[in-house]
Amino acid sequence: MKTTWNKKTNLVHSGNRRSQFNEVSEAIFLTQSFVYETAEDAEKRFASDVPNDDFIYTRYGNPTIAMFEDKIAAIEGAEAAFATASGMAAVNGALMSMLSAGDHVVAARALFGSCLYILENILPSFGVRVTFVDGTDINQWKKSISQETKVVFFESISNPTLEVIDIKAVADIAKSVDALTVVDNVFTTPIFSNALSLGADVVVYSATKHIDGQGRTLGGVILGSEDYIRNTVEPFMKHTGGSMSPFTGWVLLKGLETLDLRVQAQSDSALEIAKSLIGHESISSVRYPGLETHPQYDLCREQMEKGGTVIAFELLGGKEAAFSLMNSLEIVLISNNLGDAKSIITHPATTTHQRLSADRRQQLGITQGLLRLSVGLEDSKDLIKDLSSALGNLVR
Numbered sequence: 528m529k530t531t532w533n534k535k536t537n538l539v540h541s542g543n544r545r546s547q548f549n550e551v552s553e554a555i556f557l558t559q560s561f562v563y564e565t566a567e568d569a570e571k572r573f574a575s576d577v578p579n580d581d582f583i584y585t586r587y588g589n590p591t592i593a594m595f596e597d598k599i600a601a602i603e604g605a606e607a608a609f610a611t612a613s614g615m616a617a618v619n620g621a622l623m624s625m626l627s628a629g630d631h632v633v634a635a636r637a638l639f640g641s642c643l644y645i646l647e648n649i650l651p652s653f654g655v656r657v658t659f660v661d662g663t664d665i666n667q668w669k670k671s672i673s674q675e676t677k678v679v680f681f682e683s684i685s686n687p688t689l690e691v692i693d694i695k696a697v698a699d700i701a702k703s704v705d706a707l708t709v710v711d712n713v714f715t716t717p718i719f720s721n722a723l724s725l726g727a728d729v730v731v732y733s734a735t736k737h738i739d740g741q742g743r744t745l746g747g748v749i750l751g752s753e754d755y756i757r758n759t760v761e762p763f764m765k766h767t768g769g770s771m772s773p774f775t776g777w778v779l780l781k782g783l784e785t786l787d788l789r790v791q792a793q794s795d796s797a798l799e800i801a802k803s804l805i806g807h808e809s810i811s812s813v814r815y816p817g818l819e820t821h822p823q824y825d826l827c828r829e830q831m832e833k834g835g836t837v838i839a840f841e842l843l844g845g846k847e848a849a850f851s852l853m854n855s856l857e858i859v860l861i862s863n864n865l866g867d868a869k870s871i872i873t874h875p876a877t878t879t880h881q882r883l884s885a886d887r888r889q890q891l892g893i894t895q896g897l898l899r900l901s902v903g904l905e906d907s908k909d910l911i912k913d914l915s916s917a918l919g920n921l922v923r
């Protein structure tokens with residue numbers, strides 16, 4: 528019998544399958560479809576609804592993608608996974624596959640712009656009622672979740688204001704009415720928390736972020752029970768076309784091998800950098816889940832191993848100061864991705880959350896002075912120097 532492996536061993540070895548050539552590094556099966564020995568064989572494969580290594584068509588499944596799915600399912604402790612073309616295909620697939628007109632969803636208000644678009648625009652246009660709550664306020668979840676609620680949805684750490692949601696408390700309330708808890712765990716990464724063991728039913732990732740971690744490819748994954756993945760997600764995804772490409776699956780497989788090393792180092796640097804920003808005369812607040820000053824620091828320590836790779840801080844000088852700081856950085860890149868080996872700074876109010884009304888941004892704490900910093904793998908001393916020199920230019 529196979530022994531139980533720890534996460535780091537799973538990241539390297541779980542899910543791997545070797546072809547007849549016994550390669551060490553996983554093979555990329557860049558093929559759209561698969562050949563059958565006989566017509567009877569083809570008929571048999573199409574008749575089988577049991578997932579196995581008898582592949583039919585890459586939109587349905589592919590050996591490279593199956594390795595990625597099995598590896599991440601092992602890391603997450605999930606029964607099954609379905610890989611998707613992007614993080615948004617995962618969020619959309621996880622929700623749309625199980626909701627229909629008349630259903631009720633309760634969601635945290637503080638969400639990434641595209642997640643918000645699905646919940647605020649797309650689901651209601653199909654007759655799904657969505658109630659938004661302040662995700663950090665357990666009483667609001669209690670008041671809004673009712674017997675009609677089918678699904679609750681939130682980002683375990685919200686983008687970009689880094690609110691930490693109590694996964695266990697919300698999942699317990701959802702369970703009391705048989706609603707399913709769907710958690711977008713991007714900021715926490717598969718390394719720092721395990722939403723399923725805290726009571727979530729479904730976890731989604733944008734693999735574009737830390738899982739790739741080197742800015743190359745878009746991807747996503749939905750994780751949950753065998754029954755939910757095989758009977759709800761898979762039919763929806765394979766017929767609507769949001770499946771992952773084999774090349775992406777291969778890039779992400781290689782990304783998983785180094786995920787732990789990268790996010791541990793990035794998170795350690797993020798803590799150092801967050802500390803270095805505190806008290807600067809141009810900064811009104813620094814938010815990082817690993818800092819004692821974070822409003823949910825105790826919760827963060829309870830449900831997360833480390834504070835993650837992203838810091839949010841606010842400049843007193845508003846948009847002008849934010850743009851000026853961004854433009855004087857030498858190492859940190861101006862972009863809107865996160866989780867990359869390269870440090871990246873984003874001004875959410877004019878990019879990722881530009882679509883929202885000014886009032887809505889205000890409600891979410893996305894002010895004109897707010898910056899989101901994704902900490903990469905550079906030497907933290909160089910990053911601190913880069914930020915401190917850009918901040919120095921502001922005061923002069």
Ligand SMILES: Cc1ncc(COP(=O)(O)O)c(C=O)c1O
Binds near residue numbers: 686713734
């Ligand atoms: C919390 C969260 N969910 C989902 C996504 C979407 O991921 P993708 O760009 O891979 O579609 C993002 C992207 O920034 C995100 O931050």
